[in-house]
């Protein structure tokens with residue numbers, strides 16, 4: 001079966017975007033993995049699927065699949081690309097758009113300059129918001145936040161803020177993101193059994209009260225050049241810890257994002273880029289990848 005797709009990115013976090021309105025698309029973990037594979041497929045951090053909504057007030061349903069094939073709750077950079085895609089493909093001229101995600105509705109607005117602002121929906125905190133098993137674990141208060149001491153393989157512990165932006169985040173402060181142990185502590189935290197649904201592991205460096213640098217080891221994708229929900233989680237954690245004030249400019253390896261958090265309303269603003277479009281024989285792609293010799 002031939003699928004038309006568009007390759008896009010938001011601050012370097014890249015996506016395969018599919019219009020499930022004009023073509024019959026049934027997404028499976030195998031198909032998402034095959035599309036996202038950077039050597040045998042198209043290559044992306046996530047696959048985004050645009051569908052007709054089931055919520056009466058939504059314009060579209062917006063589904064997100066990580067490179068490992070898992071369907072997840074939210075993707076901030078993807079949301080900006082989603083609204084650009086809908087407008088570019090002529091699926092709707094509405095602006096702002098209302099998209100249905102698993103926890104409700106988010107509102108997206110594309111400005112004349114091409115920047116996109118997203119009302120990121122609900123923000124929650126703590127173990128309940130991140131499916132974290134805190135039993136028997138030490139914690140410490142920090143401003144309005146609670147920091148959890150997650151033991152590290154080499155001894156010591158990571159001091160984590162737990163934030164839900166519909167998807168789960170564990171954020172820590174580091175002295176220097178460039179030298180932070182993202183490649184080792186990232187997967188340790190992201191796949192730690194205490195996180196029953198795994199977690200996105202954020203490493204933020206405080207520059208001043210309105211500026212941070214951030215790296216995120218993403219659940220189901222590994223380190224990405226940018227993570228929109230991760231930028232939101234880091235800004236919220238920093239504000240709750242008393243280290244930051246809204247708005248927060250978040251410098252990621254793929255570019256800057258602006259996060260505003262006022263009266264519990266969380267807004268992210270940033271770029272969305274279309275790279276190319278194409279067609280792919282999805283069944284042949286999955287078949288070829290299934291036939292690959294195992295190392």
Ligand SMILES: N[C@H](CCC[C@H](N)C(=O)O)C(=O)O
Nearest residue numbers: 075076077167218219228229
């Ligand atoms: N890896 C995330 C989904 C993508 C989030 C990120 N790409 C963003 O821009 O928010 C998760 O498993 O919750």
